[in-house]
Amino acid sequence: MKKLMLLGGLRYLLPVIEEAHKLGVYVITADYLPNNIAHKYSDEYCNVSIIEKDAVLKAAQELQIDGILSHAVDPGVVSAAYVAEKMGLPFQCSYEAARILQDKSLFRKFLTEHGFNCPKAKGYNNIEDALKDTAYFNWPVIVKPVDSAGSKGVTKVENKENLRNAIETALSSSLSKHFIIEDFLDKVGAQSSADIFTVDGKLVYPAYSDQLFDKNAANPYTPAIEIWPASMEQKFQDDLTAQLQRLFTLLGVKSGIYNVESRVCSDGKAYIMEVSPRGGGNRIAELQDMATGQDLIVNEIKKALGMPLDNITVPEYDGVWCNYILHSSKEGTFVSIDINPEFKRKYVRDVGLIVSPSDHIVPFTGANTSLGTLFLRFDTREEMTNALSHDRDWLKINVE
Structure with missing residues (x-):
């Protein structure tokens, strides 16, 4: 065995x-x-x-x-x-490639050195050094831990006087106590976060989503809704697929799953923001498997054990799918969630609640403070947009 x-x-x-x-x-x-x-x-x-x-x-x-x-x-x-x-x-990539991909500072350096679209960025392990460097950046900036996920410790900084607080927030979420400052890229449309799959270094399963945010959340940069397929123009999806393939060729990757974040910005360019040799959080691979009829999770296991993989191909989606991240805007004791029975019958494909009645919950600041997920399926994008814009009509999160 x-x-x-x-x-x-x-x-x-x-x-x-x-x-x-x-x-x-x-x-x-x-x-x-x-x-x-x-x-x-x-x-x-x-x-x-x-x-x-x-x-x-x-x-x-x-x-x-x-x-x-x-x-x-x-x-x-x-x-x-x-x-x-x-x-x-077997693993997706070498140890050295994993180090580059997992450290936001090393990754930005690698992208810049190899001519990829990349925001101006710099990594630090000292607050004072960063505070002396404010003229290097085009403001506003984003401050992040180099080694955290799920939007933990991430802050957009408009004014230089707020930089120290943002750095301290980033350091509090960093295991290595390193952080990165980078130019804030003004995106057009939705950012994408999706799981992709390579076989022998070839990107055989490119995927893109619409990642939406709750502007009223405690951390407005934490993903609250993810939608497949993406609304991103096909030319940008094709460009990102080509960029990812070039990146994987440079890094000499093998077979396996990756979580990729990307976006199109107001300068008319598509940017790879993050690539991690793992499945994404928020049950992304589970939803993509449900939506496409392919088995990323099964094949990731097979890859790890050196077993033959299934035939993995470019995904085709059965309808429009939404990963709705359940979250609270206030602190308190979780009681229940109520979903309209008719809505649930028509559109809900899975309820993944990760809290129980009487649990203490806090406002939504990162993936680790979510209450769980709903997988929703619609026939059309219009149907989904209408449902999401009236979510208070079919969903109630009860907190005391």
């Missing part, structure tokens, strides 16, 4: 565990939080910090694993790539 190690213990791993078990795979989940939910469903739990790559390697060698993934778990990606390389196991 093949052994698969999954780094992390979040709910996002449950479908991976389920599909792995269907393939007859023994699943080991690993992190330093034994009460995380995924450990209840795996075959074995390994207590190790997933950011300590040598500790993960030692555990993986002792357990004699056949494959490793950090699906939808950003902090474990570099360790997973390191372990795979040291043990000769």
